[in-house]
Amino acid sequence: MRIGFVVNEVMTEESGYTTTRLGCEAVNRGHDVFVFGVGDIAYDPDEYVRARARSVPKKSYKSHETYLKDLQGVKAVRERITVDDLDVMMLRNVPSDDFIKRPWAASVATEFGRVAMRHGVIVVNDPNGLAKAGSKMYFQLFPEEVRPRTLITRDRDEIRAFAKEEGRVVLKPLQGSGGASVFLVRPDDMPNLNQMIDAVSRDGFVIVQEYLPAAEEGDMRLFVMNGRPLQVRGKYAAFRRVRSGGDMRSNIHAGGRLAEAQVNDAVLRIAEIVRPKLVQDGMFLVGLDIVGDKMMEINVFSPGGLGSAHKFTKINFNRYVINALERKVNYMNFYGRNFDNVDMCTL
Numbered sequence: 001m002r003i004g005f006v007v008n009e010v011m012t013e014e015s016g017y018t019t020t021r022l023g024c025e026a027v028n029r030g031h032d033v034f035v036f037g038v039g040d041i042a043y044d045p046d047e048y049v050r051a052r053a054r055s056v057p058k059k060s061y062k063s064h065e066t067y068l069k070d071l072q073g074v075k076a077v078r079e080r081i082t083v084d085d086l087d088v089m090m091l092r093n094v095p096s097d098d099f100i101k102r103p104w105a106a107s108v109a110t111e112f113g114r115v116a117m118r119h120g121v122i123v124v125n126d127p128n129g130l131a132k133a134g135s136k137m138y139f140q141l142f143p144e145e146v147r148p149r150t151l152i153t154r155d156r157d158e159i160r161a162f163a164k165e166e167g168r169v170v171l172k173p174l175q176g177s178g179g180a181s182v183f184l185v186r187p188d189d190m191p192n193l194n195q196m197i198d199a200v201s202r203d204g205f206v207i208v209q210e211y212l213p214a215a216e217e218g219d220m221r222l223f224v225m226n227g228r229p230l231q232v233r234g235k236y237a238a239f240r241r242v243r244s245g246g247d248m249r250s251n252i253h254a255g256g257r258l259a260e261a262q263v264n265d266a267v268l269r270i271a272e273i274v275r276p277k278l279v280q281d282g283m284f285l286v287g288l289d290i291v292g293d294k295m296m297e298i299n300v301f302s303p304g305g306l307g308s309a310h311k312f313t314k315i316n317f318n319r320y321v322i323n324a325l326e327r328k329v330n331y332m333n334f335y336g337r338n339f340d341n342v343d344m345c346t347l
Helices: 018-028 064-072 108-119 127-132 136-141 156-166 187-201 213-217 265-280 306-313 317-334 341-346
Strands: 002-007 032-037 041-043 049-055 077-082 088-091 122-124 150-153 169-173 183-185 206-210 219-225 238-242 257-259 285-291 294-299
Touching (some): 018 306, 049 064, 049 108, 136 294, 183 187, 219 306, 265 285
Antiparallel strands (some): 041 049, 219 238, 219 285
């Protein structure tokens, strides 16, 4: 299998990233693995998509740390590849990371991925589905039963009215990730609400959500693959993120800590309710962020944390993600690389 991983920039990848783990796993399984950034892609005059890609010199690695060291170092094999010749192109860039400093890069991967599909490259997640999910507004397309009551606006008066009605709300930007510019607003915070709104609205629209008391215990990241929770030998690819001190954000790089997850019926019910739309949009691998019986966020762009799930379950879920891609490549070969990409993403 020839697989290409699209990232924001190759040199900013880290050893703990899920993309690095997937790449290392694919190499160890004997596949040809190429990694390239969104700025490395080109559409040539012969109407083929090509990329300045990096690969590693060895056929096997004992750790993803040494794999990444070779990928980013002087030993890396650098070549200009024809993306259309890949079996799989996995879009693992995060558009929100480029939204401010490199706005031109935010939609590049989906646009070039859409072109690569013409020649039978399996592109996951589906570029057309990802185009719909370019902001957190995508979250509102899922049933209200599984998400908090929400207002999205730039109007201060509307935000103040909603906050007063709910008592406690969470403010966060429509664009962005990683817990940046996220505020918990209590009744006592109303005098400072305008400053919070200014901080969040600086980059666009403001999401105002009802506060879920269960968030005091943190949240859960559950991986869904091919439309269903990723489960191996009775254990789910999931973990919990618990707040640190008084910080309401449970994101790990925002100060949270990891804990083992208990996937119960309420969590599985959420996964089942969102499954039809994930399948409809060709979402191969996603991360659901769940608080209690509600979904707080859905991550379709480069969901991370498979290593964290491995930590608590002792199961290398990366292996099963690569297995799933191998099966898709076999399916595509059976049908002469002539199969709808959306369907192939979740088969």
